[in-house]
Amino acid sequence: xxxxxxxxxxxxxxxxxxxxxxxxxxxxxxxxxxxxxxxxxxxxxxxxxxxxxxxxxxxxxxxxxxxxxxxxxxxxxxxxxxxxxxxxxxxxxxxxxxxxxxxxxxxxxxxxx
Numbered sequence: 549x550x551x552x553x554x555x556x557x558x559x560x561x562x563x564x565x566x567x568x569x570x571x572x573x574x575x576x577x578x579x580x581x582x583x584x585x586x587x588x589x590x591x592x593x594x595x596x597x598x599x600x601x602x603x604x605x606x607x608x609x610x611x612x613x614x615x616x617x618x619x620x621x622x623x624x625x626x627x628x629x630x631x632x633x634x635x636x637x638x639x640x641x642x643x644x645x646x647x648x649x650x651x652x653x654x655x656x657x658x659x660x661x
Contacts, residue, residue, distance in 0.1 A: 562661070564634040564642070568597075569627055569655040576628045579654045583632060586648060590641035592634050600629035 566583060570576035580597045587594050604626050611619040634641070650656060 561636055564637050564645070565659045565661055566632040566634070566645075567657040567659075568630045568632070569657075570653055571625065571627060572653060573628050575651050575653055576630055579650045579656070580630050580632065582648060582650065583645065583656075586644050587632075587634050587637070587641055590638055590644055592637045592641045594632065594634055596630070596632040598631040600631055602629070603627040 568576055568579055568583075570579070584594050584597065604624055606622060606624045608620045608622050610617060611621055634645075637645075645658065
């Protein structure tokens with residue numbers, strides 16, 4: 549797969565791919581909305597958000613250390629993920645995206661293509 553795409557006029561399109569991860573689904577939805585609003589305010593075309601599969605990590609922990617070894621508690625951690633593509637961003641849009649103030653607990657990875 550090529551990193552850049554070519555339009556019918558022969559122009560090369562630049563693309564920014566943003567991957568967002570968080571443990572809480574409400575926080576990740578708010579962060580995605582903030583990113584999309586910022587990109588659209590700066591006249592960039594936005595594709596997404598695309599919800600990626602939620603990664604579930606499960607853990608079993610013994611309830612007791614000595615007597616009841618067969619008694620266990622189960623815990624799980626869910627990692628929610630979203631994907632956003634921004635086509636032909638302006639330099640003003642890139643600066644605005646770099647200076648965004650997102651809530652804590654949200655991991656954002658920005659990749660220029």
